[in-house]
Amino acid sequence: MAQNSARTAGRHFLQIPGPSPLPDRILRAMDTPIIDHRGPEFSKLAKRCLDGIKTIFKTTNPVIIYTATGTGAWEAALINTLNTGDRVLMVETGQFATLWKKMAENIGLKPEFIPTDWRTGADPKLIEAKLREDKKHEIKAVCVLHNETSTGALSPIAEIRKAIDAAGHPALFLVDTISSLASTDYRHDEWGVDVTVGGAQKGLMLPPGMSFNAVSDKAIAASKNSRLPKSFWSWEDMLNMNKVGFFPYTPATQMLHGLAEGIDMLHEEGLDNVFARHDRFAEATRRAVKAWGLEIMCKDAKYYSPTITAVMMPEGHNGDAFRAQALDTFNISYGASFGAYTGKYFRIGHLGDINDGYLVGALGITEMALAHAGIPHKKGGVQSAMDYIVSVHAGPKRAAAE
């Protein structure tokens, strides 16, 4: 077993849905001397990041960059826009939605859940119905996860915007894109989102420790009337200092070097190509899972996630035991299971700086690990994934036989 030898050859397969594998280019961009964060070189770097990140959120408004994990940006989104006792409508898509709701409770808001069985995304119709019931407009914000990372369900943000408008409701619209941004299409301005929360370590391919709030004019206006206590997270100081190319405190300079490089890489590949690549990985993974005869946790194809696929374990087999054995034997990490489903599934992340070969490698390891762990399954999952990938690449331009 791998743990018995002093060295493990080759790279670890980091198949968790974030942090995603760190590209060498970003690692090298960060391997540079520290610069003065009040000096002219810094303001150039800050400008590159502050302008560049807008193109990823697809907004012309400011994007605030925090030295914090995604959880910090969640808190910033809530405490900059709301007031103690405000009702907040959320959808129980899974573990991350549950954590955001708990945070809202902790800071004195009154969140309420639209429940689900954790095997689907947020349904715009149910949100619209809840908002229509709220005749007095007591609900001040609707908070939705674009991608629920704990289960692998993507929610339709543009449709939820339409549902809020159809109900004629003035609530703010807050969206978590931590595990979808820069991996699948997202349009902060066009979709009328008021605060978009983002994180560095998933689609943006950075190490953990940086997160974002993209804000609308309506959100900035709401922040003027928000009385929840805030200091480090206050948008006001950030927006004022960012205007002149600086931060109110020492920012994570090396992370900004990495961010600038990551944004360049995304545009060099082309955002639409990045999104198509993730769609291809996700479909190839689902085909493998189906060929294995295993069940995908997300029950409804219209909510399938482009960045993570959760795989249900057959009755009598534990997902966490499977993960531990696969790590031990094949040097691969999968995502854990949560809540009422603890032990009942494992998650395959397929996001960030990976290619077809890497994905097929990960699926090949998974097929071996299933066999090795004695999990009942059919063979041929990897073949189905490869056939699908080849079919996507096949086309007149690429035909090699001439």
Ligand SMILES: *Cc1c(COP(=O)(O)O)cnc(C)c1O
């Ligand atoms: C990873 C993740 C978070 C938490 O982010 P941290 O960086 O771990 O604080 C929140 N929401 C979603 C959807 C995530 O995927």
